[in-house]
Amino acid sequence: MQEILKLDRVSKAYGSLTVTDDLSLSLGAGEALGVIGPNGAGKSTMFNIIAGGVRPDKGQVYYRGTDVTGAKAARRCRMGIGRSYQIPHPFAGMTVYENLLVGAAFGDDMPRGEGFAHAAHVLEQTGLIDKANVRAGTLTLLERKRLEMARALATRPKLLLLDEIAGGLTEHECNDLVATIKAIHASGVSIIWIEHIVHALLEVVDRLIVINFGAKIAEGDPHEVMNSAEVRQIYMGLEADG
Amino acid sequence: MSERYQVHRSTRASRVAMSLFALVVLALAAAPWWAGRGDLRMLVEIFTYVGLAQMWGLLAGYGGLVSIGQQAFVGLGGYMLFALATFAGVPPLAALLLAGLIAALIAIPTALVAFRLQGAYFAIGTWVIAEVFRLGFAQASALGGGSGMSLPAGIVRDIAASAPAREALIYWLALGLALAAIGMVYLLLRSRWGLAMTAIRDSEPASESLGVETWRTKFVVYVATAGMTGLIGALIFLQKLRISPDAAFSVSDWTALVIFIVVIGGIGSIEGPIIGTIVFFALRELAADWGAWYMILLGGIAVATMLVAPRGIWGVISERWDLQLFPVRRRLVVTGAKADARA
Numbered sequence: 211m212q213e214i215l216k217l218d219r220v221s222k223a224y225g226s227l228t229v230t231d232d233l234s235l236s237l238g239a240g241e242a243l244g245v246i247g248p249n250g251a252g253k254s255t256m257f258n259i260i261a262g263g264v265r266p267d268k269g270q271v272y273y274r275g276t277d278v279t280g281a282k283a284a285r286r287c288r289m290g291i292g293r294s295y296q297i298p299h300p301f302a303g304m305t306v307y308e309n310l311l312v313g314a315a316f317g318d319d320m321p322r323g324e325g326f327a328h329a330a331h332v333l334e335q336t337g338l339i340d341k342a343n344v345r346a347g348t349l350t351l352l353e354r355k356r357l358e359m360a361r362a363l364a365t366r367p368k369l370l371l372l373d374e375i376a377g378g379l380t381e382h383e384c385n386d387l388v389a390t391i392k393a394i395h396a397s398g399v400s401i402i403w404i405e406h407i408v409h410a411l412l413e414v415v416d417r418l419i420v421i422n423f424g425a426k427i428a429e430g431d432p433h434e435v436m437n438s439a440e441v442r443q444i445y446m447g448l449e450a451d452g
Numbered sequence: 453m454s455e456r457y458q459v460h461r462s463t464r465a466s467r468v469a470m471s472l473f474a475l476v477v478l479a480l481a482a483a484p485w486w487a488g489r490g491d492l493r494m495l496v497e498i499f500t501y502v503g504l505a506q507m508w509g510l511l512a513g514y515g516g517l518v519s520i521g522q523q524a525f526v527g528l529g530g531y532m533l534f535a536l537a538t539f540a541g542v543p544p545l546a547a548l549l550l551a552g553l554i555a556a557l558i559a560i561p562t563a564l565v566a567f568r569l570q571g572a573y574f575a576i577g578t579w580v581i582a583e584v585f586r587l588g589f590a591q592a593s594a595l596g597g598g599s600g601m602s603l604p605a606g607i608v609r610d611i612a613a614s615a616p617a618r619e620a621l622i623y624w625l626a627l628g629l630a631l632a633a634i635g636m637v638y639l640l641l642r643s644r645w646g647l648a649m650t651a652i653r654d655s656e657p658a659s660e661s662l663g664v665e666t667w668r669t670k671f672v673v674y675v676a677t678a679g680m681t682g683l684i685g686a687l688i689f690l691q692k693l694r695i696s697p698d699a700a701f702s703v704s705d706w707t708a709l710v711i712f713i714v715v716i717g718g719i720g721s722i723e724g725p726i727i728g729t730i731v732f733f734a735l736r737e738l739a740a741d742w743g744a745w746y747m748i749l750l751g752g753i754a755v756a757t758m759l760v761a762p763r764g765i766w767g768v769i770s771e772r773w774d775l776q777l778f779p780v781r782r783r784l785v786v787t788g789a790k791a792d793a794r795a
Binding site: 261327 | 457459644647648650651653654655657658659660661662663664665666720774781782783784786
């Protein structure tokens with residue numbers, strides 16, 4: 211399997227607080243990777259390092275064989291890395307549809323007509339079509355999270371980074387979301403998904419890693435990892451709501 | 453599949469508004485035949501403020517670049533007009549265009565300096581740059597130093613044969629520039645750049661993550677607004693026929709009042725600066741004789757607006773009725789049955 215992403219011994223600290231600690235990671239093209247770990251473990255920082263929002267102090271980020279450690283977020287997006295934010299950053303004054311058009315126009319340099327159609331298609335795919343002409347600022351938190359994913363998809367990513375998008379959903383909504391992500395994965399998009407809702411994660415991912423204190427403490431087959439002693443210890447509290 | 457989607461810009465409200473707007477523009481274009489000289493002068497002032505407010509609104513409302521140094525480009529435009537017309541013998545109207553161009557060119561190195569600063573530091577930095585311009589021009593003895601200069605009578609006659617003809621010409625130029633400023637914002641917002649700018653207005657990190665080059669977008673906005681601001685500045689002093697560093701680089705006349713207008717009217721829209729200008733001139737007519745109380749009134753209104761309705765008069769109206777008079781939004785219309793759309 212061809213490698214789409216590689217983190218090579220990446221570290222990042224804010225003052226004396228190490229948020230990413232000598233982290234290495236490899237992702238094959240078309241693979242879906244799950245990431246779990248306690249709050250504050252450095253999962254979102256890892257996404258920032260992959261997508262370009264944060265530059266690591268040490269280590270390298272490779273995307274499809276190219277060293278992108280110094281590349282800006284905008285360039286990485288155009289190269290095919292699409293991300294959602296854990297705390298949604300909607301373009302509140304624009305409509306939902308226009309939010310997606312930004313991604314289509316700049317993330318993938320789609321010509322106008324194609325961008326218009328693609329963004330509409332993604333709205334249908336993510337169940338936001340009824341909200342197309344609504345200002346994003348009026349969306350509920352759950353809709354905003356869905357918009358995060360939709361906007362990333364509008365850029366036509368090859369690697370999709372999803373950051374806690376299943377929290378707070380009803381069982382039915384969660385099943386819909388899992389089906390959507392499975393379909394995206396089946397279309398050949400590589401996925402890294404950070405999620406506390408472990409049962410949703412396990413339905414999609416091929417491999418699971420556990421991060422704690424910025425370091426990778428377990429990795430492997432999702433079910434084996436979930437049953438390992440280390441994870442059980444960390445997740446005693448979280449498993450109950452997961 | 454794509455033919456099931458259509459993207460519409462205009463709404464019924466916007467079509468009505470645009471028709472009314474066209475009628476108002478026609479009536480205003482005929483003003484030299486129906487308005488007195490005093491009224492014309494006031495309209496010129498209104499038009500220049502509409503233009504300046506559109507530019508500041510574009511810069512701060514979309515680019516997120518809260519500059520309090522736009523007087524740098526007003527003054528620069530004015531001085532370049534005087535210098536080109538007086539010393540290089542450039543015809544006044546050509547000098548006007550050149551002055552705008554020079555302002556845009558000077559904005560390039562200015563941006564490279566000012567863009568190193570963020571937020572409040574950027575605001576103060578732009579002000580400092582404008583002060584440097586003012587002090588610099590005050591040193592230029594060829595341009596009259598600190599006391600400034602007048603446009604030589606021969607050049608004034610070059611503009612138009614008689615005083616009424618000159619005033620009518622300046623009136624049309626001012627109207628044209630106000631429309632050009634509105635048109636520039638309108639066309640920018642409808643274009644790909646508009647998507648990028650509106651996105652930056654709402655969230656800079658998310659814009660970056662979606663592939664928008666935020667630095668480059670802001671840079672283009674800054675240089676373009678500087679050029680138009682310089683052009684308007686040149687016209688302001690072409691009307692006044694006299695320029696001095698204190699008048700040309702006045703922070704209160706060319707930036708503070710403009711900010712007042714945009715804040716009152718509504719930031720981040722085309723409608724806001726127009727409404728704000730009308731409100732400002734109405735207040736000025738009403739309260740200009742009140743002396744210091746007039747300024748206190750303006751300040752009080754601005755503070756109250758920011759507290760009660762941070763998006764200004766137009767922000768309240770557009771939110772309440774979901775209204776947009778200038779059709780810059782892209783609405784998705786799905787034709788065909790919704791049932792198979794969801795399947």
